[in-house]
Amino acid sequence: AQSVAQPEDQVNVAEGNPLTVKCTYSVSGNPYLFWYVQYPNRGLQFLLKYITGDNLVKGSYGFEAEFNKSQTSFHLKKPSALVSDSALYFCAVRDEGGSYIPTFGRGTSLIVHP
Amino acid sequence: KAGVTQTPRYLIKTRGQQVTLSCSPISGHRSVSWYQQTPGQGLQFLFEYFSETQRNKGNFPGRFSGRQFSNSRSEMNVSTLELGDSALYLCASSLLGQLTDTQYFGPGTRLTVL
Numbered sequence: 001a002q003s004v005a006q007p008e009d010q011v012n013v014a015e016g017n018p019l020t021v022k023c024t025y026s027v028s029g030n031p032y033l034f035w036y037v038q039y040p041n042r043g044l045q046f047l048l049k050y051i052t053g054d055n056l057v058k059g060s061y062g063f064e065a066e067f068n069k070s071q072t073s074f075h076l077k078k079p080s081a082l083v084s085d086s087a088l089y090f091c092a093v094r095d096e097g098g099s100y101i102p103t104f105g106r107g108t109s110l111i112v113h114p
Numbered sequence: 115k116a117g118v119t120q121t122p123r124y125l126i127k128t129r130g131q132q133v134t135l136s137c138s139p140i141s142g143h144r145s146v147s148w149y150q151q152t153p154g155q156g157l158q159f160l161f162e163y164f165s166e167t168q169r170n171k172g173n174f175p176g177r178f179s180g181r182q183f184s185n186s187r188s189e190m191n192v193s194t195l196e197l198g199d200s201a202l203y204l205c206a207s208s209l210l211g212q213l214t215d216t217q218y219f220g221p222g223t224r225l226t227v228l
Binding site for chain 2: 101106
């Protein structure tokens with residue numbers, strides 16, 4: 001079975017500081033990992049994904065994520081946070097040998113303070 | 115390319131009524147998935163259609179049903195509405211419905227049941 005955990009319900013960061021939103025996963029085979037962002041009353045927007053290859057994945061809006069197989073983590077990062085980055089962030093996983101349907105984390109609310 | 119579109123964006127119904135939501139995927143995408151999002155339960159998978167066939171189904175009662183047309187457009191229907199059905203219903207499409215595919219989400223339909 002596949003599962004994903006976002007251990008922080010909320011992350012607070014000052015504008016201009018680096019941000020990290022954490023995600024850990026559990027799968028039987030190789031993981032396929034995704035990050036999405038959701039603004040109020042909107043759908044989820046795709047940020048980036050890891051399928052294979054380089055452990056550092058670069059995505060939209062200056063976000064990047066680092067795949068760490070030994071720690072089963074896929075943390076989302078940005079070097080310098082913007083107030084406009086304030087939103088709900090979701091991590092999702094599929095198992096290489098599993099179902100097409102991804103398992104989503106419960107989401108982390110990112111608040112960037114001016 | 116136009117993104118995933120969902121209609122209507124907002125809907126208010128009363129208990130016992132039924133409702134039909136519509137989703138138009140990105141042009142060329144063959145897989146359409148539906149999710150229910152609530153503050154308490156997060157994102158829950160309803161069902162997935164691929165080439166007009168229901169390929170995956172979540173753990174929802176039979177009151178929730180869907181279908182996909184030959185042009186990949188999809189509808190979901192909820193009969194005998196209950197207060198607990200109030201939620202944001204999200205549709206997502208992907209190109210081939212493969213494990214490595216990215217799902218692209220629509221803006222959602224906000225359903226309120228009174």
